[in-house]
Amino acid sequence: MVYLKTTEFFQFTSTAVFGRYSFGTLFAGQVLLYLKLSMKYLFTILLASFSVVAVAQNKVSMSIDKPQSCGDVQNETMTFLVDGSLQSAAVVKREVSRLSSCGLDEYDIRFFGRIESLSTLLKKLTKDKLIDNLTYGDLLTGINDMKQTANYKELKQIALLSQKLAETKGDIRTWETDVRLFQELGASQQVIDKVYKYLREYPENELSYQELLMKIRK
Structure with missing residues (x-):
């Protein structure tokens, strides 16, 4: 594992640029708060991860009566993108969690089930397709592309290690x-x-x- 220097990690978590995708200021507030501490490196990575892990405490009830196969979910159009519910954090997480049958784990759902993350993915996806026609399969393709990047893999590893340490x-x-x-x-x-x-x-x-x-x- 290649460790990031404090400044590199701050840049990584605050701009979080993965290949063609930019995730904005994911954890900048928490990171900036602890950069001045003598034990800043560990606090930086822990606080960044804790902010992600905390999202998991808010459980979202699923409105799906029966578990759907990955194939069935992928073929559905993402109507929540155009019905006015896109600005609801709970809805976004719930809808992304429908792809759990397609190989997304808990961390993937927490990360991509955020309004900021989804909005960034949509910017790319809508370059080739109208938002009204986007399917969960299109979203899954975008997520899987992101998951293959070295930066995402490293961030995930750090977050999971930090979560284990916190617990x-x-x-x-x-x-x-x-x-x-x-x-x-x-x-x-x-x-x-x-x-x-x-x-x-x-x-x-x-x-x-x-x-x-x-x-x-x-």
Whole structure:
């Protein structure tokens, strides 16, 4: 895995340009807030990922009575694009989640099921086809093209590692295993040492690594 420098990661997450697609300012607010911290690199990637992971907490109820096959979904026209519901974040996520039967996992749905992400994809898709005629198959093609880019793969890997770190309780007894997550995320030795020192001082710690990092940065 190739690690990004802080400035490179900031540029990546704030402009997030993948090949021909530009995703605007995905996480700029959170990233800018933590760039000045001494442990900025780890906080930057964690905060960027936490903002994505948080979206998953808002479950969207599906209006589909029966699970549809990938083929059936792809053949349908995306009527939600023209019926006025495109500006609803819940609707966008719900409609993109219909492609889960076509190989999209939870992270893909969270990422592409955002108004900003979909709007960017639509700019390309509507160059060759009227928006009224776009199908879920067209959307799937655009998403799969994006998923093949090196930048998307790296962002996804970082986000999933960060999510795992955020959900793991800090425990001195499992530190030898947990520290590998910090290392894979490119955390500095300073960050690793501070976390280890905290766990040595508080062996009965109940905080997750996310909560622990927020605590020791104060």
